[in-house]
Amino acid sequence: MKSKTVDIYYFSGTGNTFLISKMITDNLLKNRYNVNKFLLEKSKPEDVNLNHTIGLAVPVAYYSTYPFIWKFINNLPKTNGTDLFLISTCASTAGALALQIKKVAIAKGYNPIGAITFKMPLNLTQTQIKDTKLKRLIEKANIKAIHFVESLINDKAKWQYKTVFAYFFFIMLKLIGSLPIKLYRHLYELNVNDSKCTQCGICYQICPADTIRMYEFPRFEDNCEYCMRCFAHCPEQAIYFNNKTFLPFKSANIDDILSKKK
Numbered sequence: 001m002k003s004k005t006v007d008i009y010y011f012s013g014t015g016n017t018f019l020i021s022k023m024i025t026d027n028l029l030k031n032r033y034n035v036n037k038f039l040l041e042k043s044k045p046e047d048v049n050l051n052h053t054i055g056l057a058v059p060v061a062y063y064s065t066y067p068f069i070w071k072f073i074n075n076l077p078k079t080n081g082t083d084l085f086l087i088s089t090c091a092s093t094a095g096a097l098a099l100q101i102k103k104v105a106i107a108k109g110y111n112p113i114g115a116i117t118f119k120m121p122l123n124l125t126q127t128q129i130k131d132t133k134l135k136r137l138i139e140k141a142n143i144k145a146i147h148f149v150e151s152l153i154n155d156k157a158k159w160q161y162k163t164v165f166a167y168f169f170f171i172m173l174k175l176i177g178s179l180p181i182k183l184y185r186h187l188y189e190l191n192v193n194d195s196k197c198t199q200c201g202i203c204y205q206i207c208p209a210d211t212i213r214m215y216e217f218p219r220f221e222d223n224c225e226y227c228m229r230c231f232a233h234c235p236e237q238a239i240y241f242n243n244k245t246f247l248p249f250k251s252a253n254i255d256d257i258l259s260k261k262k
């Protein structure tokens, strides 16, 4: 890495990517790097400091990532060799994400120094993940994070993806465009149970896609990206999914996720 300062732009709906970006941050700090963490959804791509190493930390969604994250990535400024790395979290397969981001990064003049995917619990879940499973995944991730940071520092990191899978998903996503998210919008409906809602406005404040309107009670517009933030972090569990009440998954508290502290 050319710069001793790393700016990590992260988004986390339910906590998984937050936990991983914290592991990466802690390891960079231990190795005497300066780390600034930014909430991706609140950041402007034009404000990115091209003299620092850029880290992107995002969840996989629809074998890629959320449209509001793509908006940030696609609007990053052109540069001449700024180092960029990618951390992603997924539940099973990262699909085309690393390949897609590598292509955009190279076209914009970034130096893609390393990409890694961490397996974490599925957050679109309708059952609670056992604490022991989460603990096991976190332990594994901790070791992976140490090695990834070491490889970044030693300029030995790789931009990892499973080539055949990645190209398959890359081509498929090119062909079908925004069909997956449209399908989700068709299949899954988020709603508010007004009798449980205390009108605290948290869901409205934390939605990264500006989908929630606050009337007397919150109401969803039709551009939800299913990041699961509102569902996971409503303090009253007043947001429900497809007319059923499921216990939402979360691996970190929203105050921690939104904190800019290292």
Ligand SMILES: Cc1cc2nc3c(=O)[nH]c(=O)nc-3n(C[C@H](O)[C@H](O)[C@H](O)COP(=O)(O)O)c2cc1C
Pocket (backbone or CB within 6 Å): 011, 012, 013, 014, 015, 016, 017, 018, 059, 060, 061, 062, 063, 064, 089, 090, 091, 092, 093, 094, 095, 120, 121, 122, 123, 124, 184, 225, 226, 227, 228
């Ligand atoms: C709408 C949606 C789509 C998802 N798509 C994928 C996917 O394509 N592949 C995968 O392995 N996991 C997928 N996941 C699971 C998430 O990537 C995974 O749980 C991630 O760690 C969540 O991160 P977060 O807690 O930081 O939001 C999806 C989750 C959601 C809510």
Ligand code: SF4
Pocket (backbone or CB within 6 Å): 192, 196, 197, 198, 199, 200, 201, 202, 203, 204, 218, 233, 234, 235, 236, 237, 238, 239
């Ligand atoms: S976070 Fe929950 S309780 Fe608060 S306004 Fe939204 S739905 Fe109502």
Ligand code: SF4
Pocket (backbone or CB within 6 Å): 206, 207, 208, 209, 210, 211, 212, 220, 223, 224, 225, 226, 227, 228, 229, 230, 231
């Ligand atoms: S409405 Fe909820 S699930 Fe949809 S984008 Fe906003 S916070 Fe995410």
